[in-house]
Amino acid sequence: MAIYEEQFKYFLKEKRLKYTKERKKIIKAITVIQKHFAAEDIHQQIRKQKSRVSLATVYRTIPLLIDSGLITETLYRGEKVVYEKIYNKPHHDHMVCLSCGKIIEFSNENVEKLQEDICHKHFFIPVEHYLEIKGYCQECRDKLKSKTKNELNS
Amino acid sequence: MAIYEEQFKYFLKEKRLKYTKERKKIIKAITVIQKHFAAEDIHQQIRKQKSRVSLATVYRTIPLLIDSGLITETLYRGEKVVYEKIYNKPHHDHMVCLSCGKIIEFSNENVEKLQEDICHKHFFIPVEHYLEIKGYCQECRDKLKSKTKNELNS
DNA sequence: ATGTAATTGATTATCATTCTCAATTATATT
DNA sequence: AATATAATTGAGAATGATAATCAATTACAT
Numbered sequence: 001m002a003i004y005e006e007q008f009k010y011f012l013k014e015k016r017l018k019y020t021k022e023r024k025k026i027i028k029a030i031t032v033i034q035k036h037f038a039a040e041d042i043h044q045q046i047r048k049q050k051s052r053v054s055l056a057t058v059y060r061t062i063p064l065l066i067d068s069g070l071i072t073e074t075l076y077r078g079e080k081v082v083y084e085k086i087y088n089k090p091h092h093d094h095m096v097c098l099s100c101g102k103i104i105e106f107s108n109e110n111v112e113k114l115q116e117d118i119c120h121k122h123f124f125i126p127v128e129h130y131l132e133i134k135g136y137c138q139e140c141r142d143k144l145k146s147k148t149k150n151e152l153n154s
Numbered sequence: 155m156a157i158y159e160e161q162f163k164y165f166l167k168e169k170r171l172k173y174t175k176e177r178k179k180i181i182k183a184i185t186v187i188q189k190h191f192a193a194e195d196i197h198q199q200i201r202k203q204k205s206r207v208s209l210a211t212v213y214r215t216i217p218l219l220i221d222s223g224l225i226t227e228t229l230y231r232g233e234k235v236v237y238e239k240i241y242n243k244p245h246h247d248h249m250v251c252l253s254c255g256k257i258i259e260f261s262n263e264n265v266e267k268l269q270e271d272i273c274h275k276h277f278f279i280p281v282e283h284y285l286e287i288k289g290y291c292q293e294c295r296d297k298l299k300s301k302t303k304n305e306l307n308s
Numbered sequence: 309a310t311g312t313a314a315t316t317g318a319t320t321a322t323c324a325t326t327c328t329c330a331a332t333t334a335t336a337t338t
Numbered sequence: 339a340a341t342a343t344a345a346t347t348g349a350g351a352a353t354g355a356t357a358a359t360c361a362a363t364t365a366c367a368t
Contacts, residue, residue, distance in 0.1 A: 018345060039312045054348045055220060060221055060326060079356095080324060095278050108272055115331080122258055123292035124249050131285045133269060138277035172314060193356080200353045208317045213356060233325095236354060309368100314361070327352065329367075 002021060006029045007087060011068035022053045026061050030071065030085065036103060038080045074130070093131035099140035158185045161241060165222035176207045180215050184225065184239065190257060192234045205284060247285035253294035304306070 008027045012019050029045035030037075030125045037045075042058050062083070067069045071083045074094070091105040111131065162181045166173050183199035184191075191199075196212050219225045225237045228248070246261040251264070265285065273280045 014295065016335095016345090019335070020346065022347070031201070048191070055328085056349080057238065057347060060346085095273065095276060095280075097278075098281060104276055104278065106276060107274055108268065110268055111272070114262065114268060115285075118260055118262055118265070119249065119287060119289065122249060122260060124251075124287070124289050126249075126287050126289040126296065128253060128289075129287040131267065131269075133273060133280050133283040135273065135278050135280040135282075141279065170314090170367095174315065174365070210318080210357085211316060216317085294330070311368085312364105312366095314365080316361105318342085321358070322356085325353085326356095328347100328350090328365105332345105332347070334343105334345080335367100336342090336344105338339100 002028075003030050004085075007070060008065070008068055011064070017064070022057050023061055025049075025051055025053050026058060027065075027070075030065070033085075036074060036082045036084045038082050038087075040080070045075060093133075095133045095135065095136040095137075097140055098134055099136055099144075102137055104137065104138075156185050156240060157184075158239075161224060162219070166218070171218070176211050177215055179207050179210060179219075179223075180201075181219075184219070187239075189237045190228060190238045192232070192236050214249055238305075245272065245289075248250055249287045249291075251291040252288055253290055256291050256293070258291065297305055 005024070008023070009019050012023070022079045025046050026042060030070040031040060031050070032049075033045055036066075039055070039062060043053070043055050046053050062071075065083075066073070070085060070087045072086045073081055073088050074084050090107060091112070092113070095106065098101070110125050110137050115126065115129060155271070159178070159181050163173050163201050166177070180196055180199050183196050183203070184288075186203075187199055193209070193212050193216060197207070197209050200207050207295060216225075219237075220227070224239060224241045226240045244261060245266070246259045247265070249258040249260065250256070269280065269283055281293055
Protein backbone atom coordinates (compact mmCIF):
# COMPACT_ATOMS: atom_id res chain seq x y z
CA MET A 1 0.00 0.00 0.00
CA ALA A 2 1.22 3.45 -0.84
CA ILE A 3 2.76 5.44 1.95
CA TYR A 4 0.10 8.14 1.68
CA GLU A 5 -2.72 5.69 2.07
CA GLU A 6 -0.97 4.00 4.96
CA GLN A 7 -0.43 7.30 6.73
CA PHE A 8 -4.00 8.44 6.23
CA LYS A 9 -5.43 5.14 7.41
CA TYR A 10 -3.33 5.33 10.53
CA PHE A 11 -4.46 8.91 11.19
CA LEU A 12 -8.11 7.97 10.81
CA LYS A 13 -7.81 4.98 13.08
CA GLU A 14 -6.19 7.11 15.76
CA LYS A 15 -9.06 9.56 15.55
CA ARG A 16 -11.63 6.77 15.48
CA LEU A 17 -12.78 7.88 12.07
CA LYS A 18 -13.76 5.56 9.28
CA TYR A 19 -11.67 4.56 6.33
CA THR A 20 -14.36 4.71 3.68
CA LYS A 21 -14.22 3.89 -0.02
CA GLU A 22 -14.57 7.59 -0.74
CA ARG A 23 -11.60 8.50 1.41
CA LYS A 24 -9.63 5.74 -0.24
CA LYS A 25 -10.42 7.14 -3.67
CA ILE A 26 -9.41 10.61 -2.56
CA ILE A 27 -6.09 9.57 -1.08
CA LYS A 28 -5.32 7.54 -4.20
CA ALA A 29 -6.08 10.51 -6.40
CA ILE A 30 -3.74 12.66 -4.38
CA THR A 31 -1.01 10.07 -4.64
CA VAL A 32 -1.24 10.38 -8.41
CA ILE A 33 -1.42 14.17 -8.64
CA GLN A 34 2.06 15.63 -8.80
CA LYS A 35 1.67 19.39 -8.71
CA HIS A 36 -0.30 21.91 -6.76
CA PHE A 37 -3.98 21.17 -6.79
CA ALA A 38 -7.37 22.51 -5.79
CA ALA A 39 -10.37 20.61 -4.45
CA GLU A 40 -11.79 20.46 -7.95
CA ASP A 41 -8.61 18.78 -9.23
CA ILE A 42 -9.02 15.91 -6.80
CA HIS A 43 -12.58 15.51 -8.00
CA GLN A 44 -11.45 15.49 -11.63
CA GLN A 45 -8.64 13.04 -10.99
CA ILE A 46 -11.11 10.57 -9.51
CA ARG A 47 -13.28 11.01 -12.59
CA LYS A 48 -10.30 10.25 -14.79
CA GLN A 49 -9.99 6.97 -12.93
CA LYS A 50 -13.52 6.16 -14.02
CA SER A 51 -14.81 6.53 -10.51
CA ARG A 52 -16.58 9.22 -8.54
CA VAL A 53 -16.95 10.91 -5.18
CA SER A 54 -19.13 13.92 -4.55
CA LEU A 55 -17.42 17.27 -4.46
CA ALA A 56 -18.88 17.85 -1.00
CA THR A 57 -17.00 14.82 0.26
CA VAL A 58 -13.79 16.05 -1.31
CA TYR A 59 -14.20 19.34 0.52
CA ARG A 60 -14.96 17.50 3.73
CA THR A 61 -11.90 15.33 3.42
CA ILE A 62 -9.40 18.12 2.84
CA PRO A 63 -9.23 19.20 6.49
CA LEU A 64 -8.48 15.61 7.43
CA LEU A 65 -5.66 15.49 4.92
CA ILE A 66 -4.26 18.68 6.37
CA ASP A 67 -4.55 17.49 9.96
CA SER A 68 -2.85 14.24 9.08
CA GLY A 69 0.13 16.18 7.75
CA LEU A 70 -0.21 14.95 4.19
CA ILE A 71 -1.01 18.19 2.45
CA THR A 72 -0.95 21.90 3.18
CA GLU A 73 -2.52 25.02 1.81
CA THR A 74 -0.24 27.08 -0.34
CA LEU A 75 -0.17 30.03 -2.70
CA TYR A 76 -3.08 32.09 -1.51
CA ARG A 77 -3.62 34.49 -4.32
CA GLY A 78 -6.74 34.34 -6.39
CA GLU A 79 -9.99 32.49 -6.39
CA LYS A 80 -9.55 28.99 -5.16
CA VAL A 81 -7.46 27.49 -2.40
CA VAL A 82 -4.52 25.50 -3.65
CA TYR A 83 -2.87 22.60 -1.83
CA GLU A 84 0.27 20.58 -2.18
CA LYS A 85 1.58 17.35 -0.76
CA ILE A 86 4.07 17.81 2.05
CA TYR A 87 4.48 14.39 3.62
CA ASN A 88 8.16 13.56 3.93
CA LYS A 89 9.01 16.67 1.99
CA PRO A 90 11.16 19.43 3.46
CA HIS A 91 9.74 22.95 3.70
CA HIS A 92 10.09 25.07 0.62
CA ASP A 93 8.91 28.37 -0.80
CA HIS A 94 7.64 29.45 -4.19
CA MET A 95 8.36 31.69 -7.11
CA VAL A 96 5.42 32.26 -9.40
CA CYS A 97 5.87 33.51 -12.96
CA LEU A 98 3.46 36.33 -13.69
CA SER A 99 3.54 35.49 -17.38
CA CYS A 100 3.16 31.71 -17.65
CA GLY A 101 2.11 30.84 -14.11
CA LYS A 102 4.94 28.39 -13.65
CA ILE A 103 5.76 27.61 -10.04
CA ILE A 104 9.38 27.21 -9.05
CA GLU A 105 9.97 25.65 -5.67
CA PHE A 106 13.04 26.58 -3.71
CA SER A 107 14.36 26.18 -0.23
CA ASN A 108 17.04 28.18 1.45
CA GLU A 109 18.40 27.62 4.88
CA ASN A 110 19.44 31.22 5.33
CA VAL A 111 15.92 32.45 4.78
CA GLU A 112 14.73 30.10 7.50
CA LYS A 113 17.44 31.18 9.90
CA LEU A 114 16.89 34.83 9.20
CA GLN A 115 13.21 34.45 9.90
CA GLU A 116 13.90 32.79 13.19
CA ASP A 117 16.15 35.68 14.16
CA ILE A 118 13.51 38.21 13.22
CA CYS A 119 10.85 36.37 15.20
CA HIS A 120 13.13 36.18 18.18
CA LYS A 121 13.67 39.91 18.02
CA HIS A 122 9.91 40.46 18.07
CA PHE A 123 9.27 37.90 20.82
CA PHE A 124 7.21 35.94 18.35
CA ILE A 125 7.08 32.15 18.18
CA PRO A 126 6.78 31.13 14.55
CA VAL A 127 4.65 28.16 13.63
CA GLU A 128 4.68 28.34 9.88
CA HIS A 129 5.50 30.79 7.15
CA TYR A 130 4.79 31.44 3.51
CA LEU A 131 7.15 33.17 1.18
CA GLU A 132 6.05 33.79 -2.34
CA ILE A 133 8.02 35.70 -4.93
CA LYS A 134 6.22 36.89 -8.02
CA GLY A 135 8.13 37.82 -11.12
CA TYR A 136 9.22 36.55 -14.50
CA CYS A 137 10.96 33.28 -15.29
CA GLN A 138 13.82 33.03 -17.76
CA GLU A 139 11.80 31.20 -20.35
CA CYS A 140 9.20 33.97 -20.55
CA ARG A 141 11.85 36.66 -20.72
CA ASP A 142 13.59 34.79 -23.54
CA LYS A 143 10.34 34.49 -25.43
CA LEU A 144 9.71 38.18 -25.06
CA LYS A 145 13.21 38.98 -26.23
CA SER A 146 13.01 36.89 -29.42
CA LYS A 147 9.54 38.25 -30.10
CA THR A 148 10.79 41.81 -29.89
CA LYS A 149 13.70 40.95 -32.17
CA ASN A 150 11.37 39.48 -34.78
CA GLU A 151 9.18 42.50 -34.66
CA LEU A 152 12.13 44.76 -35.27
CA ASN A 153 13.20 42.65 -38.26
CA SER A 154 9.81 42.57 -39.90
CA MET B 155 -5.57 68.40 0.14
CA ALA B 156 -4.33 65.16 1.55
CA ILE B 157 -1.46 63.51 -0.25
CA TYR B 158 -3.54 60.43 -1.03
CA GLU B 159 -6.25 62.42 -2.69
CA GLU B 160 -3.71 64.43 -4.63
CA GLN B 161 -1.98 61.32 -5.85
CA PHE B 162 -5.21 59.61 -6.86
CA LYS B 163 -6.46 62.68 -8.68
CA TYR B 164 -3.24 62.88 -10.61
CA PHE B 165 -3.42 59.21 -11.51
CA LEU B 166 -6.97 59.54 -12.77
CA LYS B 167 -6.19 62.59 -14.84
CA GLU B 168 -3.28 60.81 -16.46
CA LYS B 169 -5.54 57.93 -17.41
CA ARG B 170 -8.28 60.30 -18.54
CA LEU B 171 -10.59 58.96 -15.91
CA LYS B 172 -13.00 61.04 -13.91
CA TYR B 173 -12.56 62.25 -10.38
CA THR B 174 -16.08 61.63 -9.12
CA LYS B 175 -17.64 62.37 -5.75
CA GLU B 176 -17.74 58.65 -5.08
CA ARG B 177 -14.03 58.25 -5.72
CA LYS B 178 -13.40 61.23 -3.51
CA LYS B 179 -15.36 59.65 -0.70
CA ILE B 180 -13.46 56.41 -1.12
CA ILE B 181 -10.03 57.98 -1.10
CA LYS B 182 -10.98 60.02 1.96
CA ALA B 183 -12.15 56.91 3.76
CA ILE B 184 -8.88 55.20 3.01
CA THR B 185 -6.95 58.17 4.30
CA VAL B 186 -8.72 57.72 7.62
CA ILE B 187 -8.41 53.95 7.91
CA GLN B 188 -5.17 53.03 9.61
CA LYS B 189 -4.90 49.27 9.51
CA HIS B 190 -5.43 46.52 7.01
CA PHE B 191 -8.85 46.68 5.45
CA ALA B 192 -11.24 44.85 3.15
CA ALA B 193 -13.63 46.32 0.58
CA GLU B 194 -16.40 46.16 3.13
CA ASP B 195 -14.38 48.26 5.58
CA ILE B 196 -14.13 51.11 3.10
CA HIS B 197 -17.87 50.93 2.66
CA GLN B 198 -18.41 51.02 6.42
CA GLN B 199 -16.01 53.91 6.92
CA ILE B 200 -17.97 56.01 4.43
CA ARG B 201 -21.15 55.14 6.30
CA LYS B 202 -19.54 56.31 9.52
CA GLN B 203 -18.96 59.64 7.85
CA LYS B 204 -22.72 59.85 7.31
CA SER B 205 -22.32 59.36 3.61
CA ARG B 206 -22.65 56.50 1.18
CA VAL B 207 -21.28 54.88 -1.94
CA SER B 208 -22.51 51.59 -3.32
CA LEU B 209 -20.45 48.55 -2.52
CA ALA B 210 -20.19 47.85 -6.24
CA THR B 211 -18.41 51.15 -6.70
CA VAL B 212 -16.04 50.36 -3.87
CA TYR B 213 -15.11 47.11 -5.58
CA ARG B 214 -14.70 48.89 -8.88
CA THR B 215 -12.43 51.50 -7.37
CA ILE B 216 -10.03 49.13 -5.67
CA PRO B 217 -8.15 48.17 -8.85
CA LEU B 218 -7.62 51.86 -9.54
CA LEU B 219 -6.20 52.36 -6.08
CA ILE B 220 -3.85 49.46 -6.65
CA ASP B 221 -2.76 50.67 -10.08
CA SER B 222 -2.10 54.11 -8.71
CA GLY B 223 0.27 52.65 -6.15
CA LEU B 224 -1.73 53.72 -3.12
CA ILE B 225 -2.70 50.35 -1.77
CA THR B 226 -1.76 46.72 -2.23
CA GLU B 227 -3.29 43.36 -1.54
CA THR B 228 -1.89 41.61 1.47
CA LEU B 229 -2.37 38.65 3.76
CA TYR B 230 -4.31 36.27 1.60
CA ARG B 231 -5.54 33.73 4.04
CA GLY B 232 -9.23 33.38 4.61
CA GLU B 233 -12.36 34.60 3.00
CA LYS B 234 -11.93 38.16 1.93
CA VAL B 235 -9.10 40.01 0.28
CA VAL B 236 -7.31 42.42 2.56
CA TYR B 237 -5.52 45.58 1.50
CA GLU B 238 -3.17 48.06 3.07
CA LYS B 239 -1.87 51.49 2.21
CA ILE B 240 1.61 51.52 0.74
CA TYR B 241 2.12 54.99 -0.65
CA ASN B 242 5.39 56.41 0.60
CA LYS B 243 5.80 53.43 2.86
CA PRO B 244 8.77 51.09 2.53
CA HIS B 245 8.14 47.43 1.83
CA HIS B 246 7.49 45.29 4.85
CA ASP B 247 6.34 41.81 5.77
CA HIS B 248 3.95 40.43 8.34
CA MET B 249 3.72 38.25 11.39
CA VAL B 250 0.22 37.15 12.25
CA CYS B 251 -0.68 35.90 15.71
CA LEU B 252 -2.71 32.71 15.46
CA SER B 253 -4.32 33.44 18.80
CA CYS B 254 -5.35 37.11 18.75
CA GLY B 255 -4.95 37.91 15.06
CA LYS B 256 -2.60 40.79 15.74
CA ILE B 257 -0.46 41.79 12.78
CA ILE B 258 3.13 42.79 13.40
CA GLU B 259 4.82 44.53 10.52
CA PHE B 260 8.53 44.15 10.06
CA SER B 261 11.11 44.86 7.45
CA ASN B 262 14.51 43.37 7.13
CA GLU B 263 17.10 44.26 4.59
CA ASN B 264 18.78 40.88 4.75
CA VAL B 265 15.60 39.10 3.81
CA GLU B 266 15.32 41.32 0.76
CA LYS B 267 18.92 40.76 -0.24
CA LEU B 268 18.68 37.05 0.29
CA GLN B 269 15.62 36.87 -1.91
CA GLU B 270 17.38 38.74 -4.66
CA ASP B 271 20.23 36.27 -4.51
CA ILE B 272 17.88 33.33 -4.67
CA CYS B 273 16.05 34.80 -7.65
CA HIS B 274 19.30 35.47 -9.42
CA LYS B 275 20.31 31.87 -8.91
CA HIS B 276 17.05 30.75 -10.52
CA PHE B 277 17.23 33.26 -13.37
CA PHE B 278 14.05 34.79 -12.05
CA ILE B 279 13.28 38.52 -12.07
CA PRO B 280 11.31 39.34 -8.92
CA VAL B 281 8.56 41.90 -9.09
CA GLU B 282 7.03 41.57 -5.66
CA HIS B 283 7.03 39.18 -2.78
CA TYR B 284 4.97 38.28 0.24
CA LEU B 285 6.36 36.87 3.41
CA GLU B 286 3.99 35.97 6.16
CA ILE B 287 4.96 34.32 9.41
CA LYS B 288 2.24 32.77 11.49
CA GLY B 289 2.78 32.05 15.15
CA TYR B 290 2.13 33.37 18.63
CA CYS B 291 2.86 36.84 19.94
CA GLN B 292 4.34 37.47 23.36
CA GLU B 293 1.15 38.88 24.79
CA CYS B 294 -0.83 35.75 23.99
CA ARG B 295 1.89 33.49 25.35
CA ASP B 296 1.98 35.51 28.56
CA LYS B 297 -1.77 35.25 28.90
CA LEU B 298 -1.65 31.53 28.41
CA LYS B 299 1.12 31.23 30.97
CA SER B 300 -0.72 33.16 33.70
CA LYS B 301 -3.92 31.30 32.90
CA THR B 302 -2.22 27.95 33.36
CA LYS B 303 -0.71 29.16 36.61
CA ASN B 304 -4.12 30.21 37.90
CA GLU B 305 -5.59 26.89 36.97
CA LEU B 306 -2.88 25.09 38.85
CA ASN B 307 -3.53 27.23 41.92
CA SER B 308 -7.26 26.78 41.92
C1' DA C 309 -23.58 74.84 -23.43
C1' DT C 310 -22.99 70.48 -25.45
C1' DG C 311 -21.57 65.83 -26.68
C1' DT C 312 -19.82 61.72 -25.22
C1' DA C 313 -17.54 58.35 -22.92
C1' DA C 314 -17.00 57.15 -18.16
C1' DT C 315 -19.37 56.17 -13.98
C1' DT C 316 -22.89 54.97 -10.87
C1' DG C 317 -26.40 52.22 -8.15
C1' DA C 318 -29.31 48.48 -8.13
C1' DT C 319 -29.67 44.18 -9.17
C1' DT C 320 -28.40 39.83 -10.74
C1' DA C 321 -24.86 36.39 -11.67
C1' DT C 322 -20.92 33.66 -10.45
C1' DC C 323 -18.27 30.51 -8.24
C1' DA C 324 -15.84 28.35 -4.44
C1' DT C 325 -16.95 26.56 -0.34
C1' DT C 326 -20.04 25.13 3.49
C1' DC C 327 -24.24 23.44 5.39
C1' DT C 328 -28.36 20.41 5.85
C1' DC C 329 -30.52 16.23 6.17
C1' DA C 330 -32.18 11.84 5.13
C1' DA C 331 -30.16 7.56 3.71
C1' DT C 332 -26.17 4.60 4.03
C1' DT C 333 -22.09 2.38 5.91
C1' DA C 334 -17.85 1.13 8.73
C1' DT C 335 -16.63 -0.78 12.74
C1' DA C 336 -16.80 -2.13 17.70
C1' DT C 337 -19.36 -5.17 20.40
C1' DT C 338 -22.15 -8.86 21.31
C1' DA D 339 -22.51 -13.23 11.85
C1' DA D 340 -25.91 -10.00 13.65
C1' DT D 341 -26.55 -5.66 15.86
C1' DA D 342 -26.08 -1.05 17.41
C1' DT D 343 -24.49 3.35 16.63
C1' DA D 344 -21.97 7.08 15.40
C1' DA D 345 -19.70 8.58 11.30
C1' DT D 346 -20.21 9.41 6.54
C1' DT D 347 -22.21 10.20 2.19
C1' DG D 348 -24.59 12.54 -1.86
C1' DA D 349 -27.66 15.89 -3.48
C1' DG D 350 -28.97 20.02 -3.31
C1' DA D 351 -29.61 24.34 -1.05
C1' DA D 352 -27.25 28.19 1.34
C1' DT D 353 -23.63 31.45 1.87
C1' DG D 354 -20.77 35.14 1.00
C1' DA D 355 -17.33 37.71 -1.51
C1' DT D 356 -16.70 39.59 -5.78
C1' DA D 357 -17.92 40.50 -10.73
C1' DA D 358 -21.04 41.57 -14.47
C1' DT D 359 -25.12 43.94 -16.52
C1' DC D 360 -27.60 47.85 -17.84
C1' DA D 361 -30.22 51.94 -17.85
C1' DA D 362 -29.71 56.46 -15.87
C1' DT D 363 -26.46 59.98 -14.58
C1' DT D 364 -22.34 62.81 -14.60
C1' DA D 365 -17.55 64.78 -15.37
C1' DC D 366 -15.12 67.15 -18.42
C1' DA D 367 -12.98 68.34 -23.07
C1' DT D 368 -14.44 71.06 -26.76
